[in-house]
Amino acid sequence: MRIDVLTVLPGLFDCFLKEGVIGKAISSGKVEVKVHNIRDFTTDKHRVVDDVPYGGGPGMVLKPEPIFRAYDELTKEGEKPYVLLTEPWGEKFNQEMAVELSKKPRLMIICGRYEGVDERVKSLVDREVSIGDYVLTGGELPAMVIMDAVLRLIPGVLGNLESLRADSFSDRGLLGYPNYTRPAEFRGMKVPEVLLSGHHKKIESWRKEQSLRKTLERRPEIIENLKRKGLLTKEELE
Numbered sequence: 001m002r003i004d005v006l007t008v009l010p011g012l013f014d015c016f017l018k019e020g021v022i023g024k025a026i027s028s029g030k031v032e033v034k035v036h037n038i039r040d041f042t043t044d045k046h047r048v049v050d051d052v053p054y055g056g057g058p059g060m061v062l063k064p065e066p067i068f069r070a071y072d073e074l075t076k077e078g079e080k081p082y083v084l085l086t087e088p089w090g091e092k093f094n095q096e097m098a099v100e101l102s103k104k105p106r107l108m109i110i111c112g113r114y115e116g117v118d119e120r121v122k123s124l125v126d127r128e129v130s131i132g133d134y135v136l137t138g139g140e141l142p143a144m145v146i147m148d149a150v151l152r153l154i155p156g157v158l159g160n161l162e163s164l165r166a167d168s169f170s171d172r173g174l175l176g177y178p179n180y181t182r183p184a185e186f187r188g189m190k191v192p193e194v195l196l197s198g199h200h201k202k203i204e205s206w207r208k209e210q211s212l213r214k215t216l217e218r219r220p221e222i223i224e225n226l227k228r229k230g231l232l233t234k235e236e237l238e
């Protein structure tokens with residue numbers, strides 16, 4: 001997969017693209033992520049990317065020209081990207097969307113700043129995406145959240161963990177099961193016996209039950225959604 005990111009703050013992505021699972025996936029060539037400074041696609045000597053809003057009002061708006069120039073330049077060759085625009089009130093990002101986006105060969109993520117992008121930029125956009133009902137200062141953190149959730153789903157990125165998660169609950173949006181590690185007792189708090197039993201079938205069913213129970217308690221709508229889609233097995237429904 002290739003992802004092109006358009007932003008006026010490319011430096012925000014430096015650590016994200018160097019560290020951890022995402023950093024390894026990029027350095028190993030499993031995925032390609034290119035961050036482009038919208039300012040590099042201006043043509044005036046002051047490299048202006050924003051302007052005051054028509055009709056008045058606070059703040060500034062990102063101009064359409066530099067973004068369209070970047071899009072035209074970056075789409076001259078190769079597959080046309082599926083274009084995302086991060087917005088405070090776009091379609092809510094979730095695991096289902098992450099799975100869908102992970103199947104695209106190429107993505108482009110346009111990161112707004114100030115009061116957002118000129119409305120005409122949306123003629124380039126396939127999906128306006130929000131990571132939650134709160135307003136951030138720009139689209140870069142949402143872009144990193146989306147990239148992190150999508151890139152971890154690319155085959156080979158999670159390495160051997162991937163196979164262990166063949167039937168991963170998280171891919172169905174279920175909440176995770178409790179994790180424990182040594183010591184077996186810490187400040188009077190014991191690890192559940194079943195996890196010390198070495199009985200893999202029992203451990204697996206305990207984890208599945210914990211995940212379903214936690215999801216039912218905290219996010220019942222996820223269970224309803226999976227039921228409606230027929231994505232819960234008979235025993236999971238019991």
Ligand SMILES: COc1cccc(Cn2ccc3ccc(-c4cc(N)[nH]n4)cc32)c1
Pocket residue numbers: 086087088089111112113114115116117129130131132133134135136137138139140142
């Ligand atoms: C557009 O309307 C806005 C109104 C007030 C502030 C801002 C700031 N801002 C600029 C570009 C931008 C892109 C994404 C987000 C964002 C996404 C989520 N989930 N929260 N916030 C916020 C952004 C925008």
